[in-house]
Amino acid sequence: VEARGIHHVGLAVLDLDEALATYERLFDGRVERRVRVEEQGVEAASVLVGGSRVELLAALDPETPVGRFLAKHGPGMHHVAYAVDDVGSAIRDLVARGAEPIDAEPRVGMFGHEIAFVHPDSVHGVLTEVVSSG
Amino acid sequence: VEARGIHHVGLAVLDLDEALATYERLFDGRVERRVRVEEQGVEAASVLVGGSRVELLAALDPETPVGRFLAKHGPGMHHVAYAVDDVGSAIRDLVARGAEPIDAEPRVGMFGHEIAFVHPDSVHGVLTEVVSSG
Numbered sequence: 498v499e500a501r502g503i504h505h506v507g508l509a510v511l512d513l514d515e516a517l518a519t520y521e522r523l524f525d526g527r528v529e530r531r532v533r534v535e536e537q538g539v540e541a542a543s544v545l546v547g548g549s550r551v552e553l554l555a556a557l558d559p560e561t562p563v564g565r566f567l568a569k570h571g572p573g574m575h576h577v578a579y580a581v582d583d584v585g586s587a588i589r590d591l592v593a594r595g596a597e598p599i600d601a602e603p604r605v606g607m608f609g610h611e612i613a614f615v616h617p618d619s620v621h622g623v624l625t626e627v628v629s630s631g
Numbered sequence: 632v633e634a635r636g637i638h639h640v641g642l643a644v645l646d647l648d649e650a651l652a653t654y655e656r657l658f659d660g661r662v663e664r665r666v667r668v669e670e671q672g673v674e675a676a677s678v679l680v681g682g683s684r685v686e687l688l689a690a691l692d693p694e695t696p697v698g699r700f701l702a703k704h705g706p707g708m709h710h711v712a713y714a715v716d717d718v719g720s721a722i723r724d725l726v727a728r729g730a731e732p733i734d735a736e737p738r739v740g741m742f743g744h745e746i747a748f749v750h751p752d753s754v755h756g757v758l759t760e761v762v763s764s765g
Binding site (some may be wrong): 572613 | 705751757761
């Protein structure tokens with residue numbers, strides 16, 4: 498896959514407001530968007546730090562993917578997302594190159610972009626996302 | 632701190648050659664530099680993925696910081712590094728804003744840049760580095 502670069506780093510947090518305040522205070526972070534997606538049980542904020550982006554993820558319920566991650570690992574780094582031109586061709590290309598997809602087809606992510614995840618076992622323990630943000 | 636953006640994402644790996652091959656194969660990664668630092672017990676490669684950078688870290692010995700990280704967490708995301716103009720003023724500014732430093736003064740990192748680490752407890756579980764790459 499020809500990635501343009503890192504689109505964002507996803508970080509699991511226990512308290513979204515507190516984490517946002519930390520990124521604003523320490524790194525002059527600026528909130529780009531904040532969404533609450535009940536059906537995925539997650540509240541998220543995309544935060545610009547200089548020319549880069551971190552995505553803060555908080556669980557609305559322990560029995561959600563982010564909630565289970567937090568219960569197992571505690572807060573911290575959750576995934577790395579690479580920007581690609583086209584998520585569909587990127588995920589097919591990744592599979593052809595031996596990666597194990599979580600999403601074999603693109604789906605729409607929390608912020609409205611096309612996304613797909615690759616299983617961390619394919620990428621040395623790193624949950625990896627490809628995203629097309631137009 | 633006014634960060635320019637993410638300088639790199641640090642990833643702990645069990646086998647540096649295998650991880651490099653994966654990033655080359657899946658993401659067209661290009662090795663920027665590779666170093667072996669006996670006194671820190673680490674071998675590392677900086678890999679360009681599009682316009683971004685990941686830093687792959689392998690332990691030369693289990694009794695090293697990266698070795699202990701791998702024993703505890705397994706391979707995966709290790710730290711996030713932000714590019715700053717001046718590491719000395721950045722770390723002083725971070726401390727003034729309430730962060731707990733690991734390095735209260737800049738030191739020279741594996742790739743010859745000035746770096747300093749901030750304790751993950753200050754940043755919601757994320758081991759955070761500031762780096763000045765000139």
